[in-house]
Amino acid sequence: MTPFPSFAVNSRRQFLQLAGTTVLPPVLSAASEPATRNSPDIGPVGQAENCILLWLGGGACHVDTWDPKRKGDGKKIAGSYYDPIPTAVPGVQVCEHLKRSARLLDRCVLLRGVHHEVIDEHAAATNRMHTGRPPSGTTIYPSIGSIMAHERGAVGDGVPPYVVMGYPSASRGPGFLGAGSGYLYLTDTKAGPTGLQRPTGVGRQRQARREKLLGRIRRRFLDKNSADTRVRDYSAAAAQGLKLAGPRFMSVFDLESESNALRQAYGSEFGQRCLLARRLVESGVRFVEVSFNLNFINGTGWDTHNEGQQQQHRMIDQLDQAFAALITDLEKRKRLDRTLIVIATEFGRPPEFDARGGRGHYSKAFSVVLAGGGLKTGQAIGTTDELGKTILDHPVSIPDLHATICRAMQVNPAKELYDGIRPVPITDNGRAVPQAFG
Amino acid sequence: MPGDAILVELLDGVPAKTSWDFPRLRPVERWQQPAAAWVGLPRRYSSEGLIVDRPSPFLLRARSHLKLPAGKYRFVLRARNAARLSIDGRMVASTGFLSRNASGHEKVPPQVVSGRDDLVDLSPGHQQALVDVTLEPAPGDDRLLLLEAFVGGAGVRTELGELLVGVAPEGKPFRLLTGNAADSPGLSEVEWNRYVDAFDRQLVAWNDQRRRTSDPIEREYWKRRHRIARQAVPAPALPGTDMSLGPVDRWLTAAAAKSNESVVGDHTFLRRLALDTTGVVPTRSEIRWFLSRPVATRRGDAITRFLADPRWADHWVGYWQDVLAENPGILKPKLNNTGPFRFWIHDSFRDNKPIDRFVTELVLMKGSRYGGGPAGFAMATENDAPMAAKAHVLGTAFLGVQLKCARCHDAPYHPFRQKQLFNLAAMLNRRPLKLPKTSTIPGGSPSADSPVKVTLKPGTTIDPIWPFAELAGGKLPRGLLRDRTDARERLAALVTSPANHRFPHVMVNRLWKRYLGWAFVDSVEDWNEAKPVYPKLLDYLGRELVRSGYDLKHVARLIFESRAYQRPAHPASTLAGNTPPAPAPVRRRLVAEQIVDSLFVVSGKAMRTEHLTLDPEGRRGSNTFLNLGVPRRSWEFAALSNERDRPALALPAAQSVVDVLMAFGWRESRPHPITLRDGTTTVLQPLALANSSASHRTVVLSDDHALTDLLVTNLSLPEIANLFYLHILSRPATSEERAEVVAVLSPGYSKRRGPGAIKSPPPSSRRLTHVSWSNHLHPDATRIKLELERLVRAGDPPTSRLTAGWRERAEDVIWALVNSPEFVFSP
Structure with missing residues (x-):
């Protein structure tokens, strides 16, 4: 089986395989042991092997979801838009439309004191949340997904380390880590990942005809250029690519193979994405980002300005159903402790309403949810004031949030990566939230 | 006004109101075209040949005499913004004013299908007026057409979109309105698409012509500078006596870089040359033409033809977008975005602009900010030290000075201090600069044993002085500066002065790297402690660049004509080790x-x-x-x-x-x-x-x-x-x-x-x-x-x-x- 610790290909690896060597350099073997596992000096450490990031693009309102406050009126009186309900964790409430997740909240850690200072633009805040830093004019910082791909590779053989369900953007990219730590993406669970699905009208038989002809053409070119490692690398990549696009990995995208009951349990298109995320993680993908901003549900998606507020509960309900199904499914399959689920968004929203009953942007306090991953779950960390605007205790900066994800994933957040000769730590002095670890 | 043309005028000074009520305006641009249809407008260029913005809004006015016999007609007027059409002083059709929209909550407008084969469907985002008009008899069937259209307005972009007037005599198909009805284009989908393609090509030709005639004074200035430069940089004598070799091969031979390999065959050569000049594979007709040339001049002829190909510009833009960090954002740019100065790069290479002038224009950052001029380079959204970012770009692009680290601290592996980067930034700023708080190391000072040192405190004021005396002394040859008080101009002159040998060396090194896959100084952006291979060839090519009037094509030709360029490509792995590269290209993956x-x-x-x-x-x-x-x-x-x-x-x-x-x-x-x-x-x-x-x-x-x-x-x-x-x-x-x-x-x-x-x-x-x-x-x-x-x-x-x-x-x-x-x- 061909290992895919990352997308990068070099012909030395291919050469070793061709030579039938069984001893691979450690960096190339799948599921490499994290180097920092037993280093006691860098704080708490988790036990997660995979991460699923549920990304609520647009800026999900914390006081309407995970951090409910006294109720407002949708007009002049500021406050939450919904009633709070109790959860499986005594004393911790969430919004009434999160009723399924509420019952599973003992599998979660709510971080209610997340904050940054980027508010006016989605792309900039999205970039901050994914890279943990303000953009720089001297480099492009990698996303958290690419960092995981780079540091830990794929778990399994023959699969990519990092998959995005959503639109491609530099914020999700590998930055200075290079294309080897990039992602595979798809925007539609039915269509499958871009670049892997064969084009319209090319069936298996026709593909075989194509590959047979290409194989001969490539062989001749390789023979003429056998000394050229770049040519060999490219040919090796082509062979691995065809394998990746082959039935084994592509069968992961076949949601039809799951029971109807389970598919219904996950619910909407977003739910199906979450189900696919579970399947990807099981196949050995290290990090999956699932975006959820299907704006046709309520008009605005999570960016609930104006009238977008009125149907926000439909978004919350779909999130609730999918998240609860994912936790339950992973637990049943005994993967929850090894799979960290993160629900994040670029910022929260203020308790006040705008002129048409919606909400603006707010980043001085908002919530991020962690679940599973071997964390000390069943708690809310951090408190905000009576309207969710000021953090009263346990603030979590974005570097701290990244450090927490890193530690849960057994990666050292202080480790220096290299942009050429320039050392860049994974986080800028980020410190994992200690209470989240048992 | 000739009888069979449309006279088009653009008028500035229109008030930014949604009203046709404004004072008499004077046209500032004027041209003729055969038909009353536009899918864009030619660019406006400054007297320096740079793209500039038109004021918003402005008015397009088109007039023509037409022959239309009396009878019933149907007219169609299509426009994005407000437009009105009159015939013999009678208004027959109009469209409304474009409204700014920020909400995103409107309904998606239905597609307006014409329902007839002779009229293409309305383009999205446009309005249409379809009117029936009866024309009374007139002497000689002569009619005066007047079309006026608003472009731009408060809070909207100055884009024309599609503007057209079509006419269909009763029972007959629509045609575009032209002065001469006999050969006016039809308006079916196929015919309209053909017209759009032709109009797009015409725009390119108009822009070339406008730009190349816009800047006579500028051109004189650069000619004068190039005379000064030629006097300052004499040509060296070529080494060796083998007259069968071109200059590049003679320098290589003199440096003991010999090869017995013969050059590649004609097909390989042409594919290589086409990819290196036009950025694409050659067409079959280009191959056929090439093989029809006499053997003796075949390759030289091909080099001449491909160097003259306008796609030369297309192939260079992507390169400079990377090197100059061109980074436009199409939606609310907040990620260190610049303006789309790609269009200025493209113009520059279409005109084979001398590269010293190219650098000077970039440094001066004039022209349109959002429309493609070098002013777009000045932008760096959400960056609190934009001029430091630009100084970093200029250093790596043209001086081989890598100031990346100096953005936040003294460079640990280079002799540069943070202050030097901010000296350059202050020159670009035209006045002293304060070091922003963020331009330091996150989390405070580095530890004592760190190679990283911080010698500047945030808040320190830094002066606009040239920090690289070792590259070019502070003294400039006479005749370079036009405004002695402008620090930005001074910076540009110091970079491009013939006294600065680093600049031409960096440029020819870039060219060599691009065409051969290896370079005299392999770290093309960072010449610190560089020990060039084949230094005499590097120096020769640098002198040739200066002496040719900073003409990149001249140097490219010297390279393409060399046997070194024309030999079979070697694997890149052959570059490893301490032996100098063989005089042949290395195999590259295409970009x-x-x-x-x-x-x-x-x-x-x-x-x-x-x-x-x-x-x-x-x-x-x-x-x-x-x-x-x-x-x-x-x-x-x-x-x-x-x-x-x-x-x-x-x-x-x-x-x-x-x-x-x-x-x-x-x-x-x-x-x-x-x-x-x-x-x-x-x-x-x-x-x-x-x-x-x-x-x-x-x-x-x-x-x-x-x-x-x-x-x-x-x-x-x-x-x-x-x-x-x-x-x-x-x-x-x-x-x-x-x-x-x-x-x-x-x-x-x-x-x-x-x-x-x-x-x-x-x-x-x-x-x-x-x-x-x-x-x-x-x-x-x-x-x-x-x-x-x-x-x-x-x-x-x-x-x-x-x-x-x-x-x-x-x-x-x-x-x-x-x-x-x-x-x-x-x-």
Whole structure:
């Protein structure tokens, strides 16, 4: 089986395989042991092997979801838009439309004191949340997904380390880590990942005809250029690519193979994405980002300005159903402790309403949810004031949030990566939230 | 005014109100054209030859005398913004004022279909007035037409969109209104598309002509400077006595860089030359022309022809976008974005602008900010030290000074201090600069044993003084500066002064690296402690650059003509070790733009993506929404900016091209300068060629595919095999390759012709989408975009002039050749 610790290909690896060597350099073997596992000096450490990031693009309102406050009126009186309900964790409430997740909240850690200072633009805040830093004019910082791909590779053989369900953007990219730590993406669970699905009208038989002809053409070119490692690398990549696009990995995208009951349990298109995320993680993908901003549900998606507020509960309900199904499914399959689920968004929203009953942007306090991953779950960390605007205790900066994800994933957040000769730590002095670890 | 032309005038000074009530205006631009239809306007250029913005709003006025006999007519007026049409002083049709929109909650407007074959459907984001008019008898049937149209206005971009007037005499088809009705173009979809293509070509020609005549004083100044430079830099005597060798080979021979290898064959040479000059593979007609030249002058003739090819500019833009960190954002740019100064780069290389002038214009940052002038370089959104970012770009691009580290601290592995970067930044700033708080190390001072030192405190004031006396002394030759008080101009002059030897060396080193794959100084952006290989050749080429008037094409020609360039490519691994590189190129993987643009040369198809904008209606300002147009070449793409993850904001056709570009290392986001892209080989690269929608378009034999017409002619199978190899790999097939293709194509060959007729290509997606920022939050917007995504995935409809079975076999051969490593490596 061909290992895919990352997308990068070099012909030395291919050469070793061709030579039938069984001893691979450690960096190339799948599921490499994290180097920092037993280093006691860098704080708490988790036990997660995979991460699923549920990304609520647009800026999900914390006081309407995970951090409910006294109720407002949708007009002049500021406050939450919904009633709070109790959860499986005594004393911790969430919004009434999160009723399924509420019952599973003992599998979660709510971080209610997340904050940054980027508010006016989605792309900039999205970039901050994914890279943990303000953009720089001297480099492009990698996303958290690419960092995981780079540091830990794929778990399994023959699969990519990092998959995005959503639109491609530099914020999700590998930055200075290079294309080897990039992602595979798809925007539609039915269509499958871009670049892997064969084009319209090319069936298996026709593909075989194509590959047979290409194989001969490539062989001749390789023979003429056998000394050229770049040519060999490219040919090796082509062979691995065809394998990746082959039935084994592509069968992961076949949601039809799951029971109807389970598919219904996950619910909407977003739910199906979450189900696919579970399947990807099981196949050995290290990090999956699932975006959820299907704006046709309520008009605005999570960016609930104006009238977008009125149907926000439909978004919350779909999130609730999918998240609860994912936790339950992973637990049943005994993967929850090894799979960290993160629900994040670029910022929260203020308790006040705008002129048409919606909400603006707010980043001085908002919530991020962690679940599973071997964390000390069943708690809310951090408190905000009576309207969710000021953090009263346990603030979590974005570097701290990244450090927490890193530690849960057994990666050292202080480790220096290299942009050429320039050392860049994974986080800028980020410190994992200690209470989240048992 | 001649009787059969439309006189077009642009008038400035229109008040930014939605009203036709304004004082008399004076035209500032004027030209003639045959028909009353526009799909864009020529650019306005300054007296320095730079793109400048027109004031917003402005008015387009078109007048013409027409011959229209008395009778009943139907007129159609189409415009994006307010327009009105009058005939003999009587207003017959008008459209309303464009309203700014920021909400995104409007309904998606229904597609306006004309319901008749002689009138193309209305383009999205446009208005239409259809009116019946009865014309009374007039002497000589002479009529005076007057069309006025608003462009721009408060808070909206100054884009014309489509503006046209059509006329149909009762019972007859619509035609565009022209002074001479006899040959006016029709308005059916096919005819309109043809007109649009012709108009686009005319715009390019107009822009070239306007630009090249706009700057006579500037040109004189640069001629004078180049005389000064030639006097300052004498030509060295060539070494050796072998007169059969060109100068490059003589310097190499003198440096003991000899090779017994002969040069590559003609086909390989031409493919290499075409890719290096035009950025795409040569066409079959170019190959045919080349082989028809006499052997003695063949390669020289080809070099002359390809150096003169205007696609030279297309191939350079992508390079400088990387080196100069051109980084426009089409939606609310906040990620260290610049303006789209790509258009200025393109103009510069179209004109083969002397490279010292190019640098000077960049440093002076004049012209349009959002419309493509070098002022766009001045932008760095959300960056608190934009001029430091620009100083860093200029240092790496033109001086070989890597100041990246100095952005926040003294460079640990370079002799540069943070202060030097901010000296440059202050020169660009034209006054002293304060070091911002963020321009230091996050989390405070480094530890005592760290190689990183901080010697500047945030808040320190730094003066605008030239910090690199070792590269060029502070004294400039007389005649360089026009404004002695301008620190920015002084900086430009110090970089491009003939006393600065580093600059020409950096530039010719860049050229050599680009064409040979290795360089005299391999770290092209960082010459610290550089020990060039073949230093005398480097110096010679640098002098040639200066002495030719800073003409890059002159140096490129010297390189292309050399045997070194024309030898077989060596594996890159041969560069390892301490021996100097052999006098031959190393094999390179083509850059993303070369691969994608060559795919479109192979298919002969237009890219046909959406306009690169999320506000095709033009109802927002250019500070928040750019429209970069419909790309014809890869450099015209930009990040598609759907960080919001809204399906309604997707641009599926553009995304299908961007996917391939990104797989091969193109950067959608360019917040910092680089010269060499990430060269990692990934599985996504061959997959992009195997499976992507863009490569599928290369392969599918639709009616508009370059090869379809040929495959229904009487070509024999071996001829078809040769055609495929020549068309895709620029060489004839070997006998083994021919036999292989013949074997695949034999079944069904004799009955390959299908019954079908030619279909026109599918309408461009810009006609299909009415989704714009104003309505993207409506559920219909998502539905339409998902349907577009599906259409893009489905690809072009195959021709029915070939039977499906045989066509698929032919497509499989095309697929295999495009997917061959030979296609993606330099020959």
